[in-house]
Amino acid sequence: MSEQRDEKSVVVVTGASAGIGRGAAVEIAARGSGVVVTYNSRPAGAEETVATIRAAGGSAVALPLDVGRSETFPEFRAALSSVLESEWGTQRVQALVNNAGFGGGVAFEEMTEDAFDRYYRVLLRGPYFLTQTLLPLLADGGAVLMTSSSSARPGDTEPGYSGYAAMKGALVVATRFLAKELSHRSIRVNSISPGPTRTRLGDDAFERFPAIIEGLAAKTALGRIGEPEDIGRVIAFLVSDDAAWITGEDLQVSGGYAL
Structure with missing residues (x-):
């Protein structure tokens, strides 16, 4: 009789070439899961994430994915299925972390339909x-995690973010409904709303304009901006069995930003 191999828990993290996605991928791998790291324009960053995970004894693979092009999703699923089997001997994903996106604001007076549609394609439809x-x-009893934003919550209403925040707010609403619709398979669906976090979004805004950090930290109850690891640890918890009794929730992960 052939020996039966236990299935490895595998989590897909989109947009994990840097920032919150990388922080989540590293923390998830540290809990023992294999990680599929997706990237769009930064393959070198994705390979760096994979190398970091492997150096710590974890397992990870990078795959390309443009979340703004939903017509490519069936092709991505086929590639994912192949990698799941070849790398981990499974055909199941334990969790999906929908993190990929982009930042940057556009004033309402300057908003174009093309810009608005890009927010929609990447941040909500994707x-x-x-x-x-x-x-x-996705395995029964698995988890889906959506990365929203504190900008979708009352109190964090900065000019220029109406389009961005509208999509992030819609994602929170969709999360609640999907939690209900997928409950028959015991799939949990939650979202998180990070506040200002040191990432590459906004064309590396924190690197180019370090002076803005002090003002954001002053608006944060815990006195600093977030780091990718702060958010990554919460994501890793929410997609793990430790959070098996949490679904349909949006969790503010912001250190008390705009309280």
Whole structure:
């Protein structure tokens, strides 16, 4: 009789070439899961994430994915299925972390339909339909995590972010409904809303304009901006069995920003 191999827990983290996605991927791997790291324009960053995980004894693979192009999702699912089998001997994903996105504001007076549509494609339509596409691979009892933003909550209303925040707010609403619709498979769906976090978003705004950090830290109850690891640890918890009794929630992960 051949020896039966235990299935490895594998988590997909989109947009994990840097920032919050990398922080989440590293923390998830540290808990023992394999990680599929997706990237769009930064393959070197994704390979750096993979190398960091492997150096710590974990397992990870990088795959390309443009979340703004939903027509490519079936092709991504096929590539993911192949990697799951070849790397981990499984056809199941334990969790999907919809993190990929972009930042930067556009004043309402200057908003164009093209700019608004890009927010929609990447920040809302992308994670919504990627979840649908990967649903056949998602294990019963698994988890989906959406990365929203504190800008979608009352109190964090900065000029120029109406389009961005509208999509992030819609993602929170979709999260609650998906938690209900997928509950028959015991799949948990939650979102998090990070505050200002040191990432590459906004064309490396924190690197180019370090003076803005002091003002943001002053608006944060805990007196500093977030680091990717701060958010990554919460994501790793929410997609783990430790959070098995949490679904349909949006968790503010911001150190008390704009309280």
